[in-house]
Amino acid sequence: MGLISDASTIFDAGSMSAGFGGSMVFIKKLTASGSATLSFVNGASGVVLDSTYKEYLFTFKDIHPASSSELQFQTSVNGGDAYGVALTSTNFYAYHAEADNAAAVTYYAGGDQVNGTAFQRISRVHNDNDDSTVGTLTLFNPSSTTFIKNYMSNINEKNQSYSQNQFTNGYFNTTSAINAVQFKMASGNIDVGDICLYGIA
Numbered sequence: 001m002g003l004i005s006d007a008s009t010i011f012d013a014g015s016m017s018a019g020f021g022g023s024m025v026f027i028k029k030l031t032a033s034g035s036a037t038l039s040f041v042n043g044a045s046g047v048v049l050d051s052t053y054k055e056y057l058f059t060f061k062d063i064h065p066a067s068s069s070e071l072q073f074q075t076s077v078n079g080g081d082a083y084g085v086a087l088t089s090t091n092f093y094a095y096h097a098e099a100d101n102a103a104a105v106t107y108y109a110g111g112d113q114v115n116g117t118a119f120q121r122i123s124r125v126h127n128d129n130d131d132s133t134v135g136t137l138t139l140f141n142p143s144s145t146t147f148i149k150n151y152m153s154n155i156n157e158k159n160q161s162y163s164q165n166q167f168t169n170g171y172f173n174t175t176s177a178i179n180a181v182q183f184k185m186a187s188g189n190i191d192v193g194d195i196c197l198y199g200i201a
Contacts, residue, residue, distance in 0.1 A: 024057065027197045032190035034066065040197050041080040042179040049179055051143040053199030058181070060123075060155065063133040063193035068126040069185040071133055072119035075142075075149070075172055076180035083182050084117040089170030091121065098161045115173055119184065122168045123155040132193065133157050135166075142178035149178050 028047050030038045040058075042049035049056060063071055074083040091111025096103040111121045123133045135155035142149050152169035172178060183195060 023201050025053070025199045025201065027199055029194055029196045032063070032193045032195075035190045037182050037184045038190065038195050039080055039180060039182040040195075041076075043079070047197065048199060049142060049181065049197075050177070053201060054141045055200040056139045056142060057198045057200060058137040058139070058183075059194075059196045059198070060133055060135050060137075061194040061196070063123070063125065063195070064131065064191045065125055065127050065185050065188055066191040067185075067188040069124075069187045070121045071123040071125065071155075071183065071190075072121050072186055073137065073181060073183045074117075074119045075139075075178045076182070077174060077176040077178055078180075080180035080182070083119070083180070085178065086115045086117050086173040087113055087120060087170055088115055088173060089113045089120055089168060091166070091168045093164055093166040095159075095162045095164040098163075102162075111168060113170070119182075119186070120168065120170070121186070122153045123157055123166055124159060124164070125157050126160050127191070128160060131158050131160065139178070139181065145175055145177055147175065148173055 032038060040047050040049060075085045076083045077085060089112055091108045092106060093108060094105045125131055125133045133155055137153040138151060140150045149172040155166045157164040
């Protein structure tokens, strides 16, 4: 059954009609299994990361590290031959303890870079059996050859006895097209978890 308003069909058979907004299109899922890295490279294994979409969304589902570490990411302008595009970032997080004995919102200078080329921290997670990270990372208009490339992430972590929400945003300081994104832990492997890539029209 469709959704009609003022004689205009908005939804029909689960799809939005033209002119009523964009849609999110699934592109690729990578599943970790003791993986050192997970890489999304335009044109490889069905990955689309080009001018097809102006917004790309990565989702993280129960990322669990082999050892307590930080989930990080970086980008490439040469099809994944090298990851290290200069970026500027900011990082803060809110947390609340299970015991209700600690809570705060904290700016984290150690999560920042100033035109740095290192992998960018987006999450801190321990390797307790029930610890994991979930959330999203959005990369805007990566194929632009006019503007820098903005990004932002919103990550929720069950981190030992804390619920922690970590926010990271910034920009890649390049007018070259970004065509690959890689995720890894600061140390050790990604034990299990899924990262999915979507294009937003």
